[in-house]
Each structure stands twice: as structure tokens, then as C-alpha cells.
Amino acid sequence: MNVTIVGTGYVGLVTGACLAELGNHVFCLDLDQDKVAMLQRGVIPIYEPGLQELVDRNVEEGRLTFSSDVEASIAFGDVQFIAVGTPPDEDGDADLRHVFAAARAIGRHMERSKVIVQKSTVPVGTGELVSAVVREELEARDKEIEYAVVSNPEFLKEGCAIDDFMHPDRIILGVGDDLPGRRALLMMRQLYLPFNRNHERTRVMDVRSAELAKYAANAMLATRISFMNELANLADRLGADIELVRQGIGADPRIGYSFLYAGTGYGGSCFPKDVEALCRTAQAQGQRLQVLEAVQAVNQVQKHVLLDKVFAHFGPNLRGRSFAVYGLAFKPDTDDMREAPSRVLVAGLLRAGASVVAHDPVAQEQAARALAQDLADAPHLLERLSYVAKPADALREADALVLVTEWKHYRSPPLAAMKKLMRSPLVFDGRNLWDPHQLATAGVTYVGVGRNN
Ligand code: UGA
Numbered sequence: 001m002n003v004t005i006v007g008t009g010y011v012g013l014v015t016g017a018c019l020a021e022l023g024n025h026v027f028c029l030d031l032d033q034d035k036v037a038m039l040q041r042g043v044i045p046i047y048e049p050g051l052q053e054l055v056d057r058n059v060e061e062g063r064l065t066f067s068s069d070v071e072a073s074i075a076f077g078d079v080q081f082i083a084v085g086t087p088p089d090e091d092g093d094a095d096l097r098h099v100f101a102a103a104r105a106i107g108r109h110m111e112r113s114k115v116i117v118q119k120s121t122v123p124v125g126t127g128e129l130v131s132a133v134v135r136e137e138l139e140a141r142d143k144e145i146e147y148a149v150v151s152n153p154e155f156l157k158e159g160c161a162i163d164d165f166m167h168p169d170r171i172i173l174g175v176g177d178d179l180p181g182r183r184a185l186l187m188m189r190q191l192y193l194p195f196n197r198n199h200e201r202t203r204v205m206d207v208r209s210a211e212l213a214k215y216a217a218n219a220m221l222a223t224r225i226s227f228m229n230e231l232a233n234l235a236d237r238l239g240a241d242i243e244l245v246r247q248g249i250g251a252d253p254r255i256g257y258s259f260l261y262a263g264t265g266y267g268g269s270c271f272p273k274d275v276e277a278l279c280r281t282a283q284a285q286g287q288r289l290q291v292l293e294a295v296q297a298v299n300q301v302q303k304h305v306l307l308d309k310v311f312a313h314f315g316p317n318l319r320g321r322s323f324a325v326y327g328l329a330f331k332p333d334t335d336d337m338r339e340a341p342s343r344v345l346v347a348g349l350l351r352a353g354a355s356v357v358a359h360d361p362v363a364q365e366q367a368a369r370a371l372a373q374d375l376a377d378a379p380h381l382l383e384r385l386s387y388v389a390k391p392a393d394a395l396r397e398a399d400a401l402v403l404v405t406e407w408k409h410y411r412s413p414p415l416a417a418m419k420k421l422m423r424s425p426l427v428f429d430g431r432n433l434w435d436p437h438q439l440a441t442a443g444v445t446y447v448g449v450g451r452n453n
Helices: 010-021 033-040 051-060 070-076 097-109 126-140 161-166 179-191 207-238 242-250 271-284 290-302 305-314 341-351 364-374 379-384 391-395 415-421 436-441
Strands: 002-006 025-029 064-067 079-082 114-118 147-151 171-174 202-205 322-326 355-359 385-387 400-403 426-429 445-447
Touching: 002 010, 002 070, 002 097, 010 025, 010 051, 010 064, 010 079, 010 161, 025 070, 033 064, 051 064, 051 161, 070 097, 079 097, 079 179, 097 114, 097 126, 114 126, 114 179, 126 147, 126 207, 147 179, 147 207, 171 179, 171 207, 202 207, 207 242, 207 271, 207 290, 271 290, 305 341, 305 400, 305 426, 322 341, 322 391, 341 355, 341 364, 341 379, 355 364, 355 391, 364 379, 364 385, 379 385, 391 415, 436 445
Parallel strands: 002 025, 002 079, 025 064, 079 114, 114 147, 171 202, 322 355, 322 400, 355 385, 400 426, 426 445
Antiparallel strands: 147 171
């Protein structure tokens, strides 16, 4: 099939590369000519395991093309994916400018029937607005061309996006029940056929339900995390261990094990933005989503949990103290620093007078940029922040090690190095990655999240 992807951001790139890998011919369109030029030279602007190889192979085999030529790109695909960014505007609503611009471009340039697939996460009702924009453009040109707008939300996780795309647990298709909708459904089923050979994974529904399902999924996952974080703080007071509680409840298949890890709060570009957008959607309908409002409030508190634990141990004045920080990205296997809890921690330590020596396997550059933004009011504090290429080097003369992101590089605690290099072997484990008993036996003081019994 010939496919056009509008937008070469995270979702667009992964979708384009994976659809090409499945044998389709894919045009990835972006208006940013510098970005397109970079992609044409084989430079991928994001860090995602496996993506570089996938793009290289499919470009080489002629199935994947990057272009900033709007007309040619729109002429190319029978299916047009809209995968542009929907960042929050200053009120926290999803900013749909790029979505509507893409829809307008499709309507303006299409000369034959198209299936328009909404991949970006958009508020409920956007499908109808996209459809209206396309109709407006066609009417302006006096054209009658059949099209349908399909909602096909993506459920990729950064760091394992390719695997998620290639092994989806479900494919949601929201389509209208009219003739163009039914025809579009046939084409989408054809496109996703390779995933449905042994087991039907497609869930067909109306467009509004598909749009809401996307938000509901992220909101449910964020709820589980905030629930566990709040219980972890209670476990700390009660002398219980949240890790054991997690195992105890996860064994119930109605609950399950995943997304029950207490930590330093959820970050990234999706959960914070989508939970906020869903709350605002409800408000616009005159309803308050009280559970989700609490989920957000708990997450704000949780982002400070490590800093609070550090202050509880050392007091509020950290002048003369030095901290090693392991992991800066909002989660492992990504260089994404958006809403990363490490930003709150590092900025807080610096503001309290401490020095910080940080390590992250891939996000150091992004982190430097993000922290320069966060500390724009006090840029001199950045002089006390440095980065090291080897994790052990961060431990030298450190008063404590704070683990923020559970990269696999940190899975085994560097016990010998801690004892040899640190001023005092003390760890704040923001992800409960290490075994408190193992550390205690080795003579390292351990502070986890919800496990200080
Ligand atoms: C999330 C969803 O998991 C994807 O299904 C969805 O497609 C994506 O958003 C999106 O809407 O685009 P992502 O933001 O990449 O994916 O990352 P997650 O792995 O979900 O992690 C989100 C945050 O929750 C991270 O900060 C992570 O550390 C935190 N988390 C996750 C916990 O604190 N505890 C857990 O048990 C799990």
C-alpha cells in the first residue's frame, strides 16, 4: 500500500519506518526542511533503540522516503496518517494547530479518494473537526472526492516503540458507519493484516470512543502509578515495604503487576499532558474528573519525594555537600527530558547549595539544555553541576548517591566503588531498584521510596 505520514516526530517516524518494514511504500512529510535534510542524510533526531537500523534499511530498499514537498507527498498515499505534535497550549489544552494544518493541506491537494488517519492524541470530537476542515478545502476547490477520517490512536512506549508497533496488543480503529467509513475500514484492516494473522487484535468502534480510549488508557496507567506512590508514602510512615505490597497485590490477575512501581512520579510527554487534557475536556462538559485531579496532585508531590528525603537526612542547607545522580531521562532507553523528575531533584539540590555530578547513558546533552531552562533565573548554579562519562566517577567524594532513572546500566549496585569513593556510603534509590538488605549487609545506608522498614 502507498502510505503518507504527515509529521516526522516520534510517532510519525516510528509508524513510517515500521509500515515500510512491513512492505508498504511510505512517504514521510515534514515542513521542517532542515529536519527532512537530516533524515535524508540518515540522521535520526531522536534516540529510540532499533529505529536507526530500521530507517536505514527501508530507505536503502526504496520503501521509505522523506520529503518536504507537500503536494507530492499528499498525492502519494492512499492512506494519510496525521502524526503531528499536539503540545499543551498555555492553558493545558491540546494545541491542534498542526493537526488542522495537516488536514487543510490534505484537503487542498488531494485529487483522489483518501483515508485520513488521525494518529496524534487529540481531544474527543477532533475527528469531526478534521473532517470538516477537509470538506471545506474540497468545497473551496469545487471537488467531490470521497474521504473518511479514521481515529487510530497509538500506544507506543518510548524506548520500546518498535516492538510495541510490531507486536500490538490491540489496534483501535474508530470509523464512521457510512459508506466511506466502511471502505476506509477495509483499507485499514488490509494495512494491519500482518498483525492479525493468528489473533484478531483490531477493535472497531466509532471515532469518539476511539479518541476517548486513548486518553482513558494513559489516565488509567497514570492513576495506578499515583495510587502506588501515595501508598508508598504511607508505607514509609507505617514501616511497611511497598515492593512487597506490590508483589502481594499484583498476583491478583484483576490487578496485575505492571505499572505498579512506586518511584519519583511519572514524567514524559504523554501522561502529564494527557491527564491534564482529559481533565480539561471533562471541565468543558461541566464535569470534574476528581480521581484524575488527585492523580495529578499526587504526582506533583511525588516529584519532590527524593529531595524531601535528602532534606530529611541532611537538613535544608546543602552547602558544601556533593551528590552523585544516576539517570536523568524521564525513564530508561530514551533521551527525553520532558517532565523528567530528575529536573526537580537536580535543580532543588543546586538551589539548596549542593554540587551535583550526574550520569546518564544518553540524556546528558538534553539534560543540560533542560536544566539551563529550569535554572534560567539563577544560571550561576549550573557551575556546580557536572557530568561524567562513567557512573563510578560520579561517586568520588559524594555525600550520597541518588538514583532517579532505572537504566539497566545501574542494575547492580556498585558496592565496592560506593564504599571506596564516597564520603559516606549512602543511597537514595528513587526507583527501588536495589535490594535494601544487600546494601545494608555491605554497609551502605539505603533509603528507598516506601520501603524504610
Ligand atoms: C506512555 C504509555 O505507556 C504508552 O502506552 C503511550 O502510547 C504513550 O504514553 C503515549 O501516549 O504516547 P511513555 O510516556 O513512553 O508511554 O512511557 P511509560 O513507560 O508509560 O512511562 C511513563 C512514566 O511513568 C515514566 O516516567 C515512568 O518512569 C513512570 N512509571 C511507569 C512509574 O513511575 N511506575 C510504573 O510502574 C510505570
